[in-house]
Amino acid sequence: MASVLLVDDNPALIQEQLAHIFCEAGHEIGVALTGQDGVRQAAARKPDVILLDLRLPDISGLDVYQRLRQVDARIPVIFITDATNADSAIEAMKQGAYDYLSKPVDLRRLRLVLGQAMELSRLAREPAEVAETPPDEDRGDSIIGRCPPMIEVYKAIGRVAGQDVTVLITGESGTGKELVARAIYQHSTRALAPFLAINCAAIPELLQESELFGHEKGAFTGADRKRIGKFEQCNGGTIFLDEVGDMPLATQAKMLRLLQEQTFERVGGNETVRTDVRLIAATNHDLESLASEGKYRLDLIYRLSGFTIHLPPLRERGDDQPLLVQHYMRRFNRQLGRELREITPEAMKKLREYSWPGNIRELQSVLKQAMLRSTGPVLVPEFLPDLGPPKLGAAAAVEVAPRIETWIEQRLQAGGGDLYQEVHQHVDRYLLAQVLRMTDGNQLQAVRILGIAPRTLRLKLRELGLSITRSVEESKDDSA
Numbered sequence: 001m002a003s004v005l006l007v008d009d010n011p012a013l014i015q016e017q018l019a020h021i022f023c024e025a026g027h028e029i030g031v032a033l034t035g036q037d038g039v040r041q042a043a044a045r046k047p048d049v050i051l052l053d054l055r056l057p058d059i060s061g062l063d064v065y066q067r068l069r070q071v072d073a074r075i076p077v078i079f080i081t082d083a084t085n086a087d088s089a090i091e092a093m094k095q096g097a098y099d100y101l102s103k104p105v106d107l108r109r110l111r112l113v114l115g116q117a118m119e120l121s122r123l124a125r126e127p128a129e130v131a132e133t134p135p136d137e138d139r140g141d142s143i144i145g146r147c148p149p150m151i152e153v154y155k156a157i158g159r160v161a162g163q164d165v166t167v168l169i170t171g172e173s174g175t176g177k178e179l180v181a182r183a184i185y186q187h188s189t190r191a192l193a194p195f196l197a198i199n200c201a202a203i204p205e206l207l208q209e210s211e212l213f214g215h216e217k218g219a220f221t222g223a224d225r226k227r228i229g230k231f232e233q234c235n236g237g238t239i240f241l242d243e244v245g246d247m248p249l250a251t252q253a254k255m256l257r258l259l260q261e262q263t264f265e266r267v268g269g270n271e272t273v274r275t276d277v278r279l280i281a282a283t284n285h286d287l288e289s290l291a292s293e294g295k296y297r298l299d300l301i302y303r304l305s306g307f308t309i310h311l312p313p314l315r316e317r318g319d320d321q322p323l324l325v326q327h328y329m330r331r332f333n334r335q336l337g338r339e340l341r342e343i344t345p346e347a348m349k350k351l352r353e354y355s356w357p358g359n360i361r362e363l364q365s366v367l368k369q370a371m372l373r374s375t376g377p378v379l380v381p382e383f384l385p386d387l388g389p390p391k392l393g394a395a396a397a398v399e400v401a402p403r404i405e406t407w408i409e410q411r412l413q414a415g416g417g418d419l420y421q422e423v424h425q426h427v428d429r430y431l432l433a434q435v436l437r438m439t440d441g442n443q444l445q446a447v448r449i450l451g452i453a454p455r456t457l458r459l460k461l462r463e464l465g466l467s468i469t470r471s472v473e474e475s476k477d478d479s480a
């Protein structure tokens with residue numbers, strides 16, 4: 001259930017748009033007509049996101065914003081402005097507002113920004129903590145596991161959280177890097193300051209620099225107004241920079257300076273901006289091999305990796321696997337309205353024998369599929385999707401899809417929400433795996449066939465918990 005507070009003396013239109021966006025029952029949309037009432041309601045309700053009009057009858061929007069920060073600096077505040085108010089909006093962004101929207105607010109943009117802000121609010125507030133045993137209650141995102149390498153991870157989180165240093169988290173896709181970043185943030189001295197998560201792979205390379213550092217009006221074609229970047233916006237807080245290996249060289253140079261001096265210039269500007277942000281970076285690439293190919297700066301690697309935490313792949317976590325299975329079975333039981341209590345030893349054996357290239361994200365996806373197909377209270381191997389032999393990593397784990405009509409029929413009978421997204425994921429999973437199999441894992445050929453950008457393919461693979469391991473034929477050495 002989401003809760004949004006709208007602080008606006010003329011709320012009708014946006015209220016209507018919010019009602020349209022949150023058409024499901026149970027969401028809470030509070031409205032305050034004055035700044036004072038806004039601050040009072042924010043303190044009383046602690047909403048997930050606040051929409052704040054800059055022009056209020058009693059106090060200026062910027063003053064209200066400062067008071068809201070005192071209530072809880074982690075609640076993302078989205079400013080709503082008249083186009084003429086751009087300067088105040090820029091000032092608001094400088095002070096840490098999440099985003100700003102001009103009136104009349106475009107519904108699609110509102111939905112997008114609101115969705116992102118909600119997710120951020122969740123990330124900043126839901127505890128990401130180590131669970132001694134799988135928790136009964138779904139208290140936030142628990143980090144499950146007690147194998148020796150994970151104990152080392154917990155110790156490292158404990159050692160570094162309170163120190164204001166840059167941390168690099170490494171590990172394959174889906175091993176929990178973001179979860180660990182949140183745990184560090186939540187145990188740090190900046191825990192009450194904002195947290196921003198940015199995925200470099202999701203931002204087109206040409207826009208990365210401006211997204212992170214901002215730009216001046218006219219800096220490039222299309223830069224019709226000044227923009228405050230994430231590092232300026234998150235002053236005092238923590239930035240989690242995911243997929244930091246996907247950063248173009250020009251942005252790397254700027255990042256290096258930021259880490260050395262905590263200063264930078266906006267794109268197209270001369271003014272030196274000072275910021276105080278703690279950086280937690282993550283990558284599933286080997287940065288040193290990127291450096292040896294000339295794609296990554298070694299000096300940046302040294303700066304980023306002052307303190308490194310490595311997350312082991314799931315296949316090396318031994319008895320953590322049954323713990324994770326138990327944990328996610330409980331969660332999906334709640335989400336899907338199921339009552340599966342057990343998994344047979346044979347089904348567990350199948351899971352343990354699999355190599356999990358997509359790690360915990362893939363485990364979640366496989367379990368969810370299996371639970372949706374299960375009929376009784378026990379998860380038996382027949383309900384698991386075909387997991388072997390993983391020539392193309394998780395891609396090979398994709399079952400030969402039943403006809404889509406049958407699948408939808410089964411899902412309708414099973415009940416549960418999110419059907420639209422599930423159908424699309426189901427089709428994507430099948431399509432991508434097929435195409436990647438056909439091209440033997442060659443992504444360039446695959447994107448040509450699919451007609452999508454390489455970045456989109458990478459994002460989709462990540463979203464689906466798929467990864468590619470190309471089969472390598474042993475070269476025959478005739479001279480031997």
Ligand SMILES: Nc1ncnc2c1ncn2[C@@H]1O[C@H](COP(=O)(O)OP(=O)(O)OP(=O)(O)O)[C@@H](O)[C@H]1O
Nearest residue numbers: 141142143144173174175176177178179360361462
């Ligand atoms: N130890 C764990 N216990 C429980 N859940 C976990 C654990 N590690 C990861 N997860 C869950 O697995 C999913 C993927 O984790 P996360 O997004 O943190 O991985 P990641 O390494 O950042 O992935 P990527 O490299 O693709 O960004 C999330 O839903 C997360 O909550």
